Amino acid sequence: xxxxxxxxxxxxxxxxxxxxxxxxxxxxxxxxxxxxxxxxxxxxxxxxxxxxxxxxxxxxxxxxxxxxxxxxxxxxxxxxxxxxxxxxxxxxxxxxxxxxxxxxxxxxxxxxxxxxxxxxxxxxxxxxxxxxxxxxxxxxxxxxxxxxxxxxxxxxxxxxxxxxxxxxxxxxxxxxxxxxxxxxxxxxxxxxxxxxxxxxxxxxxxxxxxxxxxxxxxxxxxxxxxxxxxxxxxxxxxxxxxxxxxxxxxxxxxxxxxxxxxxxxxxxxxxxxxxxxxxxxxxxxxxxxxxxxxxxxxxxxxxxxxxxxxxxxxxxxxxxxxxxxxxxxxxxx
Amino acid sequence: xxxxxxxxxxxxxxxxxxxxxxxxxxxxxxxxxxxxxxxxxxxxxxxxxxxxxxxxxxxxxxxxxxxxxxxxxxxxxxxxxxxxxxxxxxxxxxxxxxxxxxxxxxxxxxxxxxxxxxxxxxxxxxxxxxxxxxxxxxxxxxxxxxxxxxxxxxxxxxxxxxxxxxxxxxxxxxxxxxxxxxxxxxxxxxxxxxxxxxxxxxxxxxxxxxxxxxxxxxxxxxxxxxxxxxxxxxxxxxxxxxxxxxxxxxxxxxxxxxxxxxxxxxxxxxxxxxxxxxxxxxxxxxxxxxxxxxxxxxxxxxxxxxxxxxxxxxxxxxxxxxxxxxxxxxxxx
Numbered sequence: 001x002x003x004x005x006x007x008x009x010x011x012x013x014x015x016x017x018x019x020x021x022x023x024x025x026x027x028x029x030x031x032x033x034x035x036x037x038x039x040x041x042x043x044x045x046x047x048x049x050x051x052x053x054x055x056x057x058x059x060x061x062x063x064x065x066x067x068x069x070x071x072x073x074x075x076x077x078x079x080x081x082x083x084x085x086x087x088x089x090x091x092x093x094x095x096x097x098x099x100x101x102x103x104x105x106x107x108x109x110x111x112x113x114x115x116x117x118x119x120x121x122x123x124x125x126x127x128x129x130x131x132x133x134x135x136x137x138x139x140x141x142x143x144x145x146x147x148x149x150x151x152x153x154x155x156x157x158x159x160x161x162x163x164x165x166x167x168x169x170x171x172x173x174x175x176x177x178x179x180x181x182x183x184x185x186x187x188x189x190x191x192x193x194x195x196x197x198x199x200x201x202x203x204x205x206x207x208x209x210x211x212x213x214x215x216x217x218x219x220x221x222x223x224x225x226x227x228x229x230x231x232x233x234x235x236x237x238x239x240x241x242x243x244x245x246x247x248x249x250x251x252x253x254x255x256x257x258x259x260x261x262x263x264x265x266x267x268x269x270x271x272x273x274x275x276x277x278x279x280x281x282x283x284x285x286x287x288x289x290x291x292x293x294x295x296x297x298x299x300x301x302x303x304x305x306x307x308x309x310x311x312x313x314x315x316x317x318x319x320x321x322x323x324x325x326x327x328x329x330x331x332x333x
Numbered sequence: 334x335x336x337x338x339x340x341x342x343x344x345x346x347x348x349x350x351x352x353x354x355x356x357x358x359x360x361x362x363x364x365x366x367x368x369x370x371x372x373x374x375x376x377x378x379x380x381x382x383x384x385x386x387x388x389x390x391x392x393x394x395x396x397x398x399x400x401x402x403x404x405x406x407x408x409x410x411x412x413x414x415x416x417x418x419x420x421x422x423x424x425x426x427x428x429x430x431x432x433x434x435x436x437x438x439x440x441x442x443x444x445x446x447x448x449x450x451x452x453x454x455x456x457x458x459x460x461x462x463x464x465x466x467x468x469x470x471x472x473x474x475x476x477x478x479x480x481x482x483x484x485x486x487x488x489x490x491x492x493x494x495x496x497x498x499x500x501x502x503x504x505x506x507x508x509x510x511x512x513x514x515x516x517x518x519x520x521x522x523x524x525x526x527x528x529x530x531x532x533x534x535x536x537x538x539x540x541x542x543x544x545x546x547x548x549x550x551x552x553x554x555x556x557x558x559x560x561x562x563x564x565x566x567x568x569x570x571x572x573x574x575x576x577x578x579x580x581x582x583x584x585x586x587x588x589x590x591x592x593x594x595x596x597x598x599x600x601x602x603x604x605x606x607x608x609x610x611x612x613x614x615x616x617x618x619x620x621x622x623x624x625x626x627x628x629x630x631x632x633x634x635x636x637x638x639x640x641x642x643x644x645x646x647x648x649x650x651x652x653x654x655x656x657x658x659x660x661x662x663x664x665x666x
Contacts (some may be wrong), residue, residue, distance in 0.1 A: 004477045013448070073452070115346070131640060132465045132472075139465075139658040142345070144337045257500050290638050301650045305463060305623050311640035318634050325472040333665055 001324075002036035014331050019067075020059055021047075027055045031062055056081050060088040068120075068330050070323060071096045086113040086121070093326040095125035095319050101199035104211050118142075120333055122326035127154060127200045128293045128313035130322035136309065137207045140299055147208045149298040150267040151306075154200040156291035156304040156314040157183050158222070158263045163289050171247040172240040183291060187233050191318065192222050194263070194274055201265040201272045210270045220275040222263060254278035261285060284308050335369035347664050350416075353392055354380075360388045364395055389414050393421040401663050403656060404429045419446040419454070419657075424666075426659040428458035428652050434532035437544050453666055456467040456658035460487060460533045461626045461646035463655035467646040469642065470540045473632055480541045483600040484639075487533040489624035489647040490516050490524040491555070491596045492600075496622050498594065504580040516624060520566050524554050527596070527607055534598040534605045543603045544571060553608040555596060585612035617641050 001016055008014040018036060020029040026047035028034065034042055059069070069085050071078045071094035079099035082092055092114075100107055100123060114121040124134045140147065153159050160183055164174045175192075178184050184191045196215045205212045221228065224243045230236040254261050259278040262285045266273050279285050284296050284306065293313025296306040312318055334349055341347040352371060353362040359380035361367065367375055392402070402418050404411045412432035415425055425447075433440055433456060448455040457467045468600035473480065486492050493516055497507045508525075511517050518523045531550045538545045554561065557576045563569040587594050591613040595618045601605050612618050617629050617639065626646025629639040645651055 004475065007475070007477075011448070013451075075377075113342070117348075130634070132469050132642070136465050139661075142337065142340070142661060143654045143657040144340075145654060238431070281620065282622075284620070284643075287614065287617070289615075293636055300464070301654055302644055305625055305645045307644035309465070309640075309642055310617075311635055313640045321473070321476045321478060321634055324476040328472075328475060 004324075005036065007298060008328070012328075012332070014201070014328070016327070016331060019062070019064065020055065022050055022052065025050050027051060027132070028057065029058050029062075030062070033239070042153070052077065052081070056085065056211050058085070060085070060090065066325060066331070067091070068093055070094065070327060072323065075076040076153055082110055082121075084121055085109065086117050089119055091115050091120040091122075093120075093122045093323055093330060095123070095129075095323050097123075097126045097196075097199050097203065100203045101214065104206070104213055107206060108211070111321045120330045122329055123203075124326050125319050125322035126203050128178065128295065128311075129311070129315060130295060130318035130325070131295075131309050131311050131313055133295055133309055134207060136297065136307070137204060140297065140301075141208060145302075147297065148268070148300065148303065150204055150208070150265075150295065151260070151298070152201070152265045152293070152295040153262060153285060154265060154293050154295070154313060155191065155194070155263070156196045156293060156312070157188075158197070159293065160261060160291040161192075162261050163256045163291075165247070166249060167210070170244050172237060172244060175240060176237065187236070188316055189223065189228065189236060194219050194222070195227075197263075197265055197274055198272075201267060201274065205270075205272050208267065210267075212270070212272065216272065218271070218273040218275075221271070222276060250276070250278075262286075262288065337657075338369065341510070341661070345665070347661070349660070349664060352395070352397065353388065355385065355388045358383050358384055360384060362388065362391050362395075385410065385414070385447065389418065393418070393423065398567050399664070400424070401426055401429065401660060403534065403660060405656065407431070415443055415454075419443065419452055420452050422450050422452055424453040424663045425452075425454075426455045426656055426663060428456070428462075430456075430459045430529075430532050431537065432456075432635060433459055433536045433539070434547065437546055440539055441544070442632075453663045455662055456536075457659050458652050458655035459536050461628065461642070461644075462648060463651035464626060464628075464642055464644050464646055465659070466628055466642055467536070467540060469630065470537060471639070473630065473634075474541060475623070478635075479633040480630065481633065483537055483541070483598075483628065484618070485534070485537070485598045485626070485628040486595060487598060487626050487628070487646060488524065488527065488530045488596070488625060489645065490521075491527070491530070492626065493619060493624040494525075495586070495594050495596060496596065496624075498580070498584060504573070505570060505577060508573060511571065520569070521571060522556065522561065524560075527552050527555070530596075530598055530607055531605075534600065534607065538600050538603075538605050541600065543600075545603070545605065547578050549605065551604070551606040551608075553606075555609060583609070583611075595619075595621065606614055 017033045021043050026043055026049050028043050028047040067090040069092050073096055076098045080090055082099055127133045160178050161174050172260055176186050179188050227239040230239045259280045262277055262279050264277050285294055294310040296308045298306045350366045354376050359376055360383050361376050361380040361526050378449050385488055400423040401422055409431045415432055419571045460466045493511050494507050498504055508521050512521050558580055560572040563572045592613045597610050618627055625643055627643040631639045
């Protein structure tokens with residue numbers, strides 16, 4: 001905001017004022033605007049003890065026109081307030097996936113309330129961080145295209161692991177490397193279980209128009225049962241070593257056909273499944289590298305050749321950029 | 334519009350009225366709305382002789398709020414009226430590249446007038462038809478990212494030709510096939526000369542912030558001089574056969590290094606060049622197929638791994654979809 005202030009003012013006649021700030025420790029509301037130059041210091045010295053409910057009530061009580069709440073948390077508490085925020089005529093921009101990937105009824109209710117109150121609800125960064133995915137899908141749907149199939153790799157961590165599982169390296173070593181680079185949760189199984197991937201596929205399926213729940217997603221585990229059941233992380237890694245012949249067999253079978261392993265989420269005929277697939281060089285997911293995300297939209301209009309978006313789908317800078325782009329979108333509404 | 338009417342009304346509270354229509358033969362303005370069911374018939378039977386200047390004057394005189402002019406032509410006449418349309422407080426959505434790829438001063442003036450009058454000017458389909466390219470670039474720039482490099486293949490025809498120039502087939506035969514499939518202009522040199530590609534690169538470079546003119550673009554011709562100079566299409570094809578050793582040498586040199594030929598537009602350090610390159614399997618443009626377009630955005634935030642968009646970048650259905658998406662964007666502004 002600080003860096004782009006002049007440009008937004010000059011090029012887009014946009015003047016975005018930062019009125020309130022809260023983290024888990026402190027909160028501050030200054031209707032005249034919190035200085036962008038030293039907001040951290042101001043929050044520290046002039047803020048009072050954090051209290052989310054009270055913070056949001058104060059925000060609503062200001063009755064400022066064109067207000068936007070930006071939820072940059074992954075907290076499950078914040079989304080419980082969304083409905084009330086919309087009711088107060090305030091838009092929401094968020095990278096938080098919780099609201100959109102919870103029960104369908106809640107998702108639907110939020111959408112309806114936002115529409116009823118004429119406010120915006122933008123969450124491009126729920127899927128693939130700053131990559132243009134949710135908006136592309138929205139545009140396809142609202143211009144009347146029919147989605148035939150979505151195929152996606154939406155876990156940077158799992159992507160990194162399968163892109164790196166080549167040559168002489170064991171699956172164990174690739175997972176361990178990903179962990180040492182900080183790409184995984186403390187327990188790598190929290191990534192490898194695919195739960196986050198399920199949330200993202202759910203959000204996309206709902207955007208297409210399916211009233212689908214997490215339990216409807218058919219997910220094939222990457223990990224054999226003993227790896228999942230290992231009581232400690234250390235034990236998990238031991239089981240992973242034991243499971244190497246399993247992974248090696250999958251890899252070699254794929255390689256024999258000139259293919260590579262990819263953990264792919266698919267939406268087709270209203271069904272979402274996530275499974276390990278061997279794909280050949282004619283498949284758009286074949287040349288993936290690093291921790292890239294990728295998605296292929298196959299629709300009535302993009303039938304013979306899909307629309308494909310690819311790139312880093314996680315990280316602070318690209319997520320912040322995506323949230324910022326959403327915010328600018330709301331501001332020009 | 335007809336097909337999506339109910340959905341737009343119900344889901345987005347949008348009611349888009351078609352007030353005026355003109356093609357090169359007839360024109361019609363009906364402030365109460367032209368029926369979407371049989372507009373062709375209504376234009377035919379109730380329209381008067383086409384007169385663009387008068388049509389636009391009538392449109393302005395209506396002083397309707399939230400008006401949008403949609404220019405679906407490739408005409409160089411229509412853009413000469415854009416400035417006046419903006420002055421009248423009317424937004425423009427267009428797939429027409431002429432205005433944005435003409436003299437920079439004209440481009441800048443249009444942008445300034447639209448901004449001054451608070452109206453929208455959307456032209457996503459200027460580059461890659463319905464693919465999300467212009468908007469992605471806009472979002473990167475206005476959220477403060479720094480574009481380090483753009484690499485793109487933005488000619489479906491040339492893409493098709495080089496993707497098909499493999500194995501035993503001659504360059505001549507691939508070009509002839511592309512022509513017989515209707516992928517090229519009547520004189521295939523109108524595609525192969527890259528002029529359309531230049532226009533698209535120009536638009537992207539200007540979106541990044543460079544005041545660049547067509548003459549600043551460094552373009553390497555695909556075709557040897559005799560092919561360019563051949564007086565007839567027939568003579569051109571004869572020269573193309575004579576030039577086969579030239580193309581074959583390029584192809585074989587590339588193949589010897591495991592590479593393929595791609596005609597790539599690059600923007601770097603404010604310089605645009607378009608040239609034939611041999612790219613290896615590690616390059617994102619290696620696996621391109623059919624008449625796909627592709628673009629890779631390398632920026633400060635997408636530095637190690639680019640943001641890549643790929644898919645069909647021409648055709649009536651996807652272009653119409655892109656224009657429609659732009660129109661909806663204006664309507665929610």
